[in-house]
Amino acid sequence: xxxxxxxxxxxxxxxxxxxxxxxxxxxxxxxxxxxxxxxxxxxxxxxxxxxxxxxxxxxxxxxxxxxxxxxxxxxxxxxxxxxxxxxxxxxxxxxxxxxxxxxxxxxxxxxxxxxxxxxxxxxxxxxxxxxxxxxxxxxxxxxxxxxxxxxxxxxxxxxxxxxxxxxxxxxxxxxxxxxxxxxxxxxxxxxxxxxxxxxxxxxxxxxxxxxxxxxxxxxxxxxxxxxxxxxxxxxxxxxxxxxxxxxxxxxxxxxxxxxxxxxxxxxxxxxxxxxxxxxxxxxxxxxxxxxxxxxxxxxxxxxxxxx
Amino acid sequence: xxxxxxxxxxxxxxxxxxxxxxxxxxxxxxxxxxxxxxxxxxxxxxxxxxxxxxxxxxxxxxxxxxxxxxxxxxxxxxxxxxxxxxxxxxxxxxxxxxxxxxxxxxxxxxxxxxxxxx
Numbered sequence: 001x002x003x004x005x006x007x008x009x010x011x012x013x014x015x016x017x018x019x020x021x022x023x024x025x026x027x028x029x030x031x032x033x034x035x036x037x038x039x040x041x042x043x044x045x046x047x048x049x050x051x052x053x054x055x056x057x058x059x060x061x062x063x064x065x066x067x068x069x070x071x072x073x074x075x076x077x078x079x080x081x082x083x084x085x086x087x088x089x090x091x092x093x094x095x096x097x098x099x100x101x102x103x104x105x106x107x108x109x110x111x112x113x114x115x116x117x118x119x120x121x122x123x124x125x126x127x128x129x130x131x132x133x134x135x136x137x138x139x140x141x142x143x144x145x146x147x148x149x150x151x152x153x154x155x156x157x158x159x160x161x162x163x164x165x166x167x168x169x170x171x172x173x174x175x176x177x178x179x180x181x182x183x184x185x186x187x188x189x190x191x192x193x194x195x196x197x198x199x200x201x202x203x204x205x206x207x208x209x210x211x212x213x214x215x216x217x218x219x220x221x222x223x224x225x226x227x228x229x230x231x232x233x234x235x236x237x238x239x240x241x242x243x244x245x246x247x248x249x250x251x252x253x254x255x256x257x258x259x260x261x262x263x264x265x266x267x268x269x270x271x272x273x274x275x276x277x278x279x280x281x282x283x284x285x286x287x288x289x290x291x292x293x294x295x296x297x298x299x300x301x302x303x304x305x306x307x
Numbered sequence: 308x309x310x311x312x313x314x315x316x317x318x319x320x321x322x323x324x325x326x327x328x329x330x331x332x333x334x335x336x337x338x339x340x341x342x343x344x345x346x347x348x349x350x351x352x353x354x355x356x357x358x359x360x361x362x363x364x365x366x367x368x369x370x371x372x373x374x375x376x377x378x379x380x381x382x383x384x385x386x387x388x389x390x391x392x393x394x395x396x397x398x399x400x401x402x403x404x405x406x407x408x409x410x411x412x413x414x415x416x417x418x419x420x421x422x423x424x425x
Contacts, residue, residue, distance in 0.1 A: 101380055109379040116386045123393035132400040139407035146414035154421045162418075176407060180400050187396030195389040202382040208374040221364065228357050232350050 028128055030279040035121050037272045041210075042114065045265045048213045049114075052107035060099045070098050110209040113202050117272075120195055124279075127188045133180045140176035144169045192283045196276075203273045207266035217267070220253070220260035227253040312376055319370045326363050330356055 064071045078093035102109055147162035154162075165172065211217070227250040234246035261267050337352035 103378050103380070105375045105377055105379040109383065113379050113383045113386075116383045116390065119390045120386055120393075123390045123397070126397045127393055130397055130400055132397070132404045136400070136404035136407055139404055139411055143407055143411035143414060146411045146418060148418050148422075151422070154418070158418070158421060176403075180403055183396065183403075184400055187393060187400075191389050191393040191396075194392070195386055198382045198385040198389070201377070202379060202386070205374045205377045205379050205382070208371040209379075211371060212375075218364070225357055225360055225364075229354070232353055232357075236350060 028125075030275050030282065031121055031125050031128060034272055034275045034279070035118065035125070037268050037275065038114065038118050038121070041265045041268050041272075042118075044263070044268075045210055045213060046111075049107050049111045049210075052213060053111055056106050056108065057099065060102075061097075064099065072097055105205050105209050107209070107213075110206050113206050117199070117202075120191075120199075124188065124191060127184055127191070130184055133177055133184060136180045137173050137177040140173045141169075144172055189283050192280055196280050199276050200273070203269050203276075207269040210265040210269065214265060217260045217264040220257045224250075224253045224257045312373055316370060316373045319366055319373070323363065323366055323370070326359060326366070330359050330363070333359065 061071050072095050074093065075096045076092035076094050078091060080091050144165055147165050150159065150163065150166075152159075227246070231243075231246040231250050234242040237243075333352050333356040337349045337356065340346075340349035340352060
């Protein structure tokens with residue numbers, strides 16, 4: 001029996017709606033831009049952050065020591081003469097810190113947050129560039145090929161299944177890829193949606209902490225404000241030499257302010273926030289046209305494969 | 308962050324926003340006054356704008372102090388859960404491809420067996 005073909009216009013509309021809902025946006029450049037910004041921040045502030053984290057940790061230990069509280073405890077087997085099992089060559093003796101986890105922001109928590117941001121982008125990158133979808137198509141193709149060429153010598157039951165599988169080769173191959181592609185896109189959307197609030201809330205906090213490590217921007221801004229005031233006062237004073245010096249000073253301070261802004265980790269983190277917001281937007285809405293076209297072609301192959 | 312801190316922070320944010328608009332207007336008015344040749348007014352407006360920027364810096368510092376009271380480790384933990392979920396999804400996709408490969412090898416083996424006994 002021949003099934004009635006759907007109206008071409010209606011079918012195209014259905015494909016378009018389906019395509020718009022499932023299209024994978026081009027997120028690779030945003031992820032790469034975010035990682036580059038994080039790398040620059042880590043290079044610029046990493047050593048200072050490490051030094052501050054070590055100092056803060058020691059200060060927290062000192063506070064416990066002053067209060068006579070426990071600071072560390074030993075964990076694992078620490079007596080090498082207690083006849084350890086033969087398989088154990090060395091004891092697993094280790095020190096565990098009892099310094100409580102900070103409930104506010106410090107160097108360590110800022111460093112951990114920045115490291116987690118990098119892990120988050122790496123996970124998104126892994127999903128966006130996953131080669132597993134293409135691999136699934138290859139394996140699905142191999143599965144169909146495994147049934148071999150038709151042969152009358154084989155049992156009829158096997159050949160019946162083999163024939164059905166061969167007849168649906170395109171559907172099986174494209175279907176496997178399509179389904180996994182959708183799983184990937186959904187996981188990508190879910191991850192970005194779930195992380196959005198934590199990223200939005202955390203970035204200004206990390207930026208505020210990094211500013212405490214590097215006050216150059218504030219210093220440059222203060223100097224700029226003073227130079228602006230001096231310019232007005234010098235002009236009103238009617239002293240050409242003072243006025244000349246004030247003009248030169250404001251020019252220099254404006255350049256210094258621009259340089260401090262470019263180097264500021266807080267400004268870089270704000271740029272990271274912008275890139276992430278773009279990522280959230282691009283995953284909320286359908287992706288770029290090339291991707292939608294590719295998806296429509298994928299859908300068309302799927303529909304054509306249905307016998 | 309406690310609700311008192313949140314209230315203080317949003318108050319500072321709205322103050323900064325108002326100041327930003329006011330600052331832009333002062334600078335524009337000063338520029339217009341200078342163009343019109345009213346140097347006295349231009350100078351007065353410029354000095355007011357500088358004064359406002361100093362206040363803005365004080366507000367910025369207060370906001371930074373409030374931000375540092377945020378429980379950043381809790382946010383890191385939330386991000387960690389997202390990372391684990393994304394990695395799990397990537398692994399699941401990889402497993403599905405692997406499973407298809409295993410099924411292909413199994414069918415191939417079965418067919419060869421049938422061919423041997425045929």
